[in-house]
Amino acid sequence: MSIKIENKVALVTGANRGIGKQIVETFIEKGAKKVYLAVRNIASTKELEEEYGDKVETIQGDVSDDKSIINLAAKTTDVDIVVNNAGVGTPQSTIGKNSVEDFKNQLNVNAFGLLRVANAFANTLEKNKGAIVQLNSVASIKNFTPLSTYSASKAAAYSLTQGLRVELGAKGVQVLSVHPGPIDTDMSARAGFTEAFPTTVVSEGIVDALDKGDFHLFPDEMAKQFEAAYQSFSDNVVLAEAEE
Numbered sequence: 585m586s587i588k589i590e591n592k593v594a595l596v597t598g599a600n601r602g603i604g605k606q607i608v609e610t611f612i613e614k615g616a617k618k619v620y621l622a623v624r625n626i627a628s629t630k631e632l633e634e635e636y637g638d639k640v641e642t643i644q645g646d647v648s649d650d651k652s653i654i655n656l657a658a659k660t661t662d663v664d665i666v667v668n669n670a671g672v673g674t675p676q677s678t679i680g681k682n683s684v685e686d687f688k689n690q691l692n693v694n695a696f697g698l699l700r701v702a703n704a705f706a707n708t709l710e711k712n713k714g715a716i717v718q719l720n721s722v723a724s725i726k727n728f729t730p731l732s733t734y735s736a737s738k739a740a741a742y743s744l745t746q747g748l749r750v751e752l753g754a755k756g757v758q759v760l761s762v763h764p765g766p767i768d769t770d771m772s773a774r775a776g777f778t779e780a781f782p783t784t785v786v787s788e789g790i791v792d793a794l795d796k797g798d799f800h801l802f803p804d805e806m807a808k809q810f811e812a813a814y815q816s817f818s819d820n821v822v823l824a825e826a827e828e
Contacts, residue, residue, distance in 0.1 A: 585758040586797035587665065587715045590615035595656075595663045597647055597701065598670030600628040603719065603767060603783050607667055608632060610787035612639050620660050622670075645670075647697030657704035664714040667790070668701045671719060678732040690737035698741050702748055706757075715758035715794055718745045719786075722765050722802070722810045746822060749799055760793055762786065765806030781805065799823065 594611050598604040599621035608619050609632075619636075621629045622645030629642045645656040647670045672693045676686040698718055709716060723735040724742035742761060749759040768780040781804035789803035800818060802811035 587794050589791050591617045592664040593618045593662050594665040595620040596667040597622045603786050604669040606783035607787045614791050648693050653700040653704045661708050664712050666705050667717040669719045673734045676733040687733040690733050694737040695740035709757045710755040713756045717760045719762050722763050722807050762801045765804045
């Protein structure tokens, strides 16, 4: 399966800044007909609205809230591509007095958020023969100790993404799992990364991966090192399992 962005309607969660904002901009540059900007604060997308006019539409959506995502899906039944970009990432080690509560919070957004989005949009994406894109991380396949709870939440999200590939793929829906390394965002800065890759490597990589029908995208130079080491396991276990 593959899907081109030209003349498609897309929806991006967490569209107001960072990678999400860049995905919106790249999708429009590559010919998307319309992009829904799904954000918690609808006042946060004024810059995008001023630049792109009727090619974008801001709509309230909070991936941590069941009702919000159900309402979001009900209002956007014309969507072809859903990009679940919204996420949280706070530095938290495995041992610490706040680790349990921090992990609960990150799971609620990063993993349960994906479940909410996938379930809410499943019928629409099946009907439209569309695609769902999940922003995971290289941390989904390796625990980075200073970001232990984040890594664990992204590992859960990656596992769920594999499940979606099997279940939604059988219904004609393309599923893409994106695994960036450190990207130049506020989240990376808070995590202490002094060197980071531009957001465009992710957004342009998504367009290319959707066109090729890929399941995995490791977009930046650091991520590609993970991809090279992970390739055999991916081919022989992750992807093979879906073909049994």
